Amino acid sequence: MNYQFSEDSSGISVRITGDLNFSASAEFKIIIDRLATVKGRPVTFDLGGVGRIDSVGLGLLYIAKEEVGSGSKVRLKSPQVAVMKMLTLTEADSDFDIMP
Amino acid sequence: MVLGCQKALGVSCRFRPQDWMSDMQGKLLRVLLVEDNPGDARLVLSALKASGSPSFHVNHEETLAGAIDRLRSGPPFDVVLLDLGLPDSSGTETLSRLQAAEAGVPVVIMTGLDDQRMAERALEAGAQDYLVKGDVLDGTVPRTVRYAIYRYRAEMERQSLSNQLTAQYDRMAEELALARTMQFDLLPTPDQMERCLGSHRLSVEGFFEPSSHIGGDLWGYLDGEIGQAVFFAFDFSGHGVGAALNVFRLHTLINDTGLRITDPAATLTRLNQALCNLLPRGQYATMILGVIDTRAGVFTWSAAGAPSPIFFGPDGSIDLLDTRGKPLGVAPDTNYKNRTISFPQQSSLFLYSDVMTESDVDGSMLGEDGLVAMVRQFYSPSLGINTQRLAAHFISVAGQPLADDMTAVSISHVASFGASGEVMDATTPWDNAGLTTEVSSSDPALAASAPLILTSRRVDAITTGLSVPYSGFVEITSAGLGDVGRACFDAADRGGLCLSLSVATAWSCGMAAQFCAALGRRYRLPLDWNAVDLCLSEAIANAVVHGCLGVESGLRETLSGLGRYNDAVSQGLLDQVRAAKRVEVSAVCRPDGSMELTVSDQGDGFDFNRHLTRAEPLSAKHGRGLALIRQTARTVTYLDSGRTIVITI
Numbered sequence: 190m191n192y193q194f195s196e197d198s199s200g201i202s203v204r205i206t207g208d209l210n211f212s213a214s215a216e217f218k219i220i221i222d223r224l225a226t227v228k229g230r231p232v233t234f235d236l237g238g239v240g241r242i243d244s245v246g247l248g249l250l251y252i253a254k255e256e257v258g259s260g261s262k263v264r265l266k267s268p269q270v271a272v273m274k275m276l277t278l279t280e281a282d283s284d285f286d287i288m289p
Numbered sequence: 290m291v292l293g294c295q296k297a298l299g300v301s302c303r304f305r306p307q308d309w310m311s312d313m314q315g316k317l318l319r320v321l322l323v324e325d326n327p328g329d330a331r332l333v334l335s336a337l338k339a340s341g342s343p344s345f346h347v348n349h350e351e352t353l354a355g356a357i358d359r360l361r362s363g364p365p366f367d368v369v370l371l372d373l374g375l376p377d378s379s380g381t382e383t384l385s386r387l388q389a390a391e392a393g394v395p396v397v398i399m400t401g402l403d404d405q406r407m408a409e410r411a412l413e414a415g416a417q418d419y420l421v422k423g424d425v426l427d428g429t430v431p432r433t434v435r436y437a438i439y440r441y442r443a444e445m446e447r448q449s450l451s452n453q454l455t456a457q458y459d460r461m462a463e464e465l466a467l468a469r470t471m472q473f474d475l476l477p478t479p480d481q482m483e484r485c486l487g488s489h490r491l492s493v494e495g496f497f498e499p500s501s502h503i504g505g506d507l508w509g510y511l512d513g514e515i516g517q518a519v520f521f522a523f524d525f526s527g528h529g530v531g532a533a534l535n536v537f538r539l540h541t542l543i544n545d546t547g548l549r550i551t552d553p554a555a556t557l558t559r560l561n562q563a564l565c566n567l568l569p570r571g572q573y574a575t576m577i578l579g580v581i582d583t584r585a586g587v588f589t590w591s592a593a594g595a596p597s598p599i600f601f602g603p604d605g606s607i608d609l610l611d612t613r614g615k616p617l618g619v620a621p622d623t624n625y626k627n628r629t630i631s632f633p634q635q636s637s638l639f640l641y642s643d644v645m646t647e648s649d650v651d652g653s654m655l656g657e658d659g660l661v662a663m664v665r666q667f668y669s670p671s672l673g674i675n676t677q678r679l680a681a682h683f684i685s686v687a688g689q690p691l692a693d694d695m696t697a698v699s700i701s702h703v704a705s706f707g708a709s710g711e712v713m714d715a716t717t718p719w720d721n722a723g724l725t726t727e728v729s730s731s732d733p734a735l736a737a738s739a740p741l742i743l744t745s746r747r748v749d750a751i752t753t754g755l756s757v758p759y760s761g762f763v764e765i766t767s768a769g770l771g772d773v774g775r776a777c778f779d780a781a782d783r784g785g786l787c788l789s790l791s792v793a794t795a796w797s798c799g800m801a802a803q804f805c806a807a808l809g810r811r812y813r814l815p816l817d818w819n820a821v822d823l824c825l826s827e828a829i830a831n832a833v834v835h836g837c838l839g840v841e842s843g844l845r846e847t848l849s850g851l852g853r854y855n856d857a858v859s860q861g862l863l864d865q866v867r868a869a870k871r872v873e874v875s876a877v878c879r880p881d882g883s884m885e886l887t888v889s890d891q892g893d894g895f896d897f898n899r900h901l902t903r904a905e906p907l908s909a910k911h912g913r914g915l916a917l918i919r920q921t922a923r924t925v926t927y928l929d930s931g932r933t934i935v936i937t938i
Contacts, residue, residue: 191677208799208802210801210826210830211830211833211834212796212797212799214845214851214854214855214858215678215681215682215685215855215858215859216681218848218851218852218855219681219684219685221848221851222848223689225848240802241801241802241822241826243801243823243826243827243830243914244827244830244913244914244917245830245834245842245845245914248845249845249851252845252847252848252851255847255848256848271819271822274819274823275823278823278917278920278921279913279917
């Protein structure tokens, strides 16, 4: 898994590429650590480059959501079909703002 | 004082405040007086008329509507004197309506002695100043008007400069982003790396991260003569745009002859002479350029003061290679020399930029010894160096932003495997015929004998083993082959597919993705392949993390817990016993059109009955993998105290 941060007036965007799965937890923690320092700003995870996600990867998104803070929006942008199926199956689409 | 004159950024600078004040002297300033009280209007007119220089031309309106009409239809005014209490409007609304109708003119509010708060609110709403009506006979009015015009113009100029600067910075950011993309385009592509692996048996992983948008580092790979691959890494003095431009220079010089590099020292000597003619004093580059001849098993390199690469021999021995030599661009008559080292199969090389030894970790500079110890954590003889994880770990302990550009490249000479149909690279004498079976498939390609590939190496061999005509891949771990599960061979016997990997390999190779893709290619069945993928992903994640590594998912409840979880996983992967445990997956097509998936680990097992009855909340951060499998699969069965899960889709 790779990631890239960008920031503008609308908030922080994290573009993730590769598989968001059990082997991505160390890299993803770096992302969450960084997000935890800017609580209060909207965060968008651009998942357009994520081919697969498993329940560990999904759990990492929930930890990120918690760390960003309840007052902040966490959006999941451009999930691919397989990722969207997982989000739907686990009803994560009701916990995150999904942007097609 | 010159307001924001930014010539370096291309922002124009037109005004000086003192120029404005002197410009107003002797000029006729146009004033629109909006006042319904004739007495007050006369007082203001008198005060303005009494002013010598500048002189004022005053138009008078008694209503807001009249004022707006005049502002819109007549020649522009320099200032509006506005009473907030008019027949057709009152309070700060008078100001806001006027500004909405005509925004480009400064406004001075006229207010009574008892309306101070109203005046202050008007200032907050954008008025430049205010006048107290009872206090207009002592020269206050012309002075207030002049300063209101001055402040307004100054504010407009600041805004204009700010807009220009913002636009300029945006343009620079776009250009830097483009330059960054161009610099990353210089790096070897995944296709090139794949060709390098196919042609030379060299597995290459690179990491590159400039400290600013663009940087002074680069590494690269070039085809050499037959059987040879050329690698280089260099680092220009400084970083940022200047260093990056030098990167493009040197990259061009390396590639411009079109000749294959065979003699690293001769090439460095040529590059140095060219750079000495191009670089100004004080700019230079350190570099290592090497040729790996995989047929001869030799690495020949020449260096210009680059950081010493870390060499891992097949037996795990470590050497720091000699890279002494003058940096490029310093002395044109420098002759560089070649050095060589044996580079047999299962050797690895790690190239890096000096930020990796010069960064502070735990309060002191990491140094070469510290880096060697760190790289060793991410190295294994059978897997080489996991550069991506190493880089992520380094950045996490060195802290961001890094002080300099970072390059990290690992090159591993992988063991070769032989022609199809053979058991390859096996360390244990196996009866090949015993592993071969007739495949009960309608696919003619599968109807032939389908042996397993047995090898200690990975990635490309895994792909081959999972492809027709093979029926699977079994990694030879440090424990040999004696612990391979029977399910693998059963699957092969039944025309199925199997994959048996050490947990260390399973962790990094995308086991579920590879296996699922191979199943899809092999069996064109009307299955719900998303369900297959999901079940494999969840079962393999459980087998790796909880089964073999023995790490509890409950740690992933909080961010601090996630840190402990990651530490536990890292420790598990570094533990030679745990890292050699097997994760195995096999698949068999059944006569009823379903597929039977079996995933096993060599952990301690678990109480699966507890998981059968437990309901995790939907937003759980962990512990719902099995629930997802049950939700998706036709049937789920646990065997061997929970170490094996059998799923039908």
